[in-house]
Amino acid sequence: MNKSRNYFHLHLVSDSTGETLMTVARAATVQYEDVQEIEHVYPLVRTQKQLDRVISEIESAPGIVLYTLVDQGISDRLERTCRDLGVPFVNILTPVFSVFQSYLNVTQTHRIGGQHELDAEYFKRIEAMNYTMLHDDGQVWEDLEGADIVLVGISRTSKTPTCIYLANRGIKAANVPLVPDIPLPAHLLNLKKPLVVGLVASAERIQQVRRNRVLSLQAENYNDTYVDRKEIAREINMARRLCSDNGWPLIDVTRRSIEETAAEIMALYRTYKAEIPGITI
Structure with a gap:
């Protein structure tokens, strides 16, 4: 007999292509049986106006918010909104950056989409x-x-x-x-x-x-x-x-x-x- 699935909204907000977020999100969600995410992907979010649409979508369909945003102003506003709405949020690269910075003792460059350089x-x-x-x-x-x-x-x-x-x-x-x-x-x-x-x-x-x-x-x-x-x-x-x-x-x-x-x-x-x-x- 098929078990009923539980659906939840998953918002992926990125100032680049969003590939990193999608990979991490799918690696996580596959670990939970009988749960199905409804993905909302927002790539290339680099201005406050672009963030307006993202916030509107999160307000309409609250759920987990994962993001990779280099701009501190945009990141802070997204976090404030999530707190006000009572939805969980994670900047998935923050723990990685912390480890790199403490080990390498160098300053982060804050380059958007640096992994996609045309090298x-x-x-x-x-x-x-x-x-x-x-x-x-x-x-x-x-x-x-x-x-x-x-x-x-x-x-x-x-x-x-x-x-x-x-x-x-x-x-x-x-x-x-x-x-x-x-x-x-x-x-x-x-x-x-x-x-x-x-x-x-x-x-x-x-x-x-x-x-x-x-x-x-x-x-x-x-x-x-x-x-x-x-x-x-x-x-x-x-x-x-x-x-x-x-x-x-x-x-x-x-x-x-x-x-x-x-x-x-x-x-x-x-x-x-x-x-x-x-x-x-």
Whole structure:
């Protein structure tokens, strides 16, 4: 029997993009079962006039307020409003800044959105993202040698979202689907620079995800073997054998989040590049 969910309003106020707030908020809310947040996101709040709208929204739908605001005047006004309304509020970066300041003994610069500067790292991530999107799901196989990491796996092993996560870390990631009875590109087996990593999951998990995929697309003419457990098991064995034959590391993603899978891949890549001269991340 499904339990009823408790809903609450969650206001995320930022003078930058709000990405930091959303990441922290979602990491926190996922820890509470049967509770569902209603997110109100307010990015680029840098003037008192912009804060007026935020305060109006909080007054209309009171709830938890998380914020990252560098301007002291705007921050103070938001806090006063929250106190008057009796709603909880947290500047999520204050404890972090306190630790950094006490340990480093330096003054905070109060730069808005400093983590999003258009520096070399930013452009590296953009280049990686462009490469990854161009090489998704076996597209443009000819220049896989330009990748940092190539993921191989059967359908529904989270290859694409894992590649996108890696690209956001500045890693050029391509992925190649493993399809029964369809030969792989010959040069995949002879790559020199990229680390090739295989992804697998349990047959039960893949079958469940594929069934949900078919239902969501309302597909009527799909191939029955796509969700057949025996066929899925055959595909998994094929993937395991391919990785074993070529010495590729294999990761079981059955009970892993995208972040956990990507973290293990990045650890493998750090070891890999340390063993091969000339490779830099």
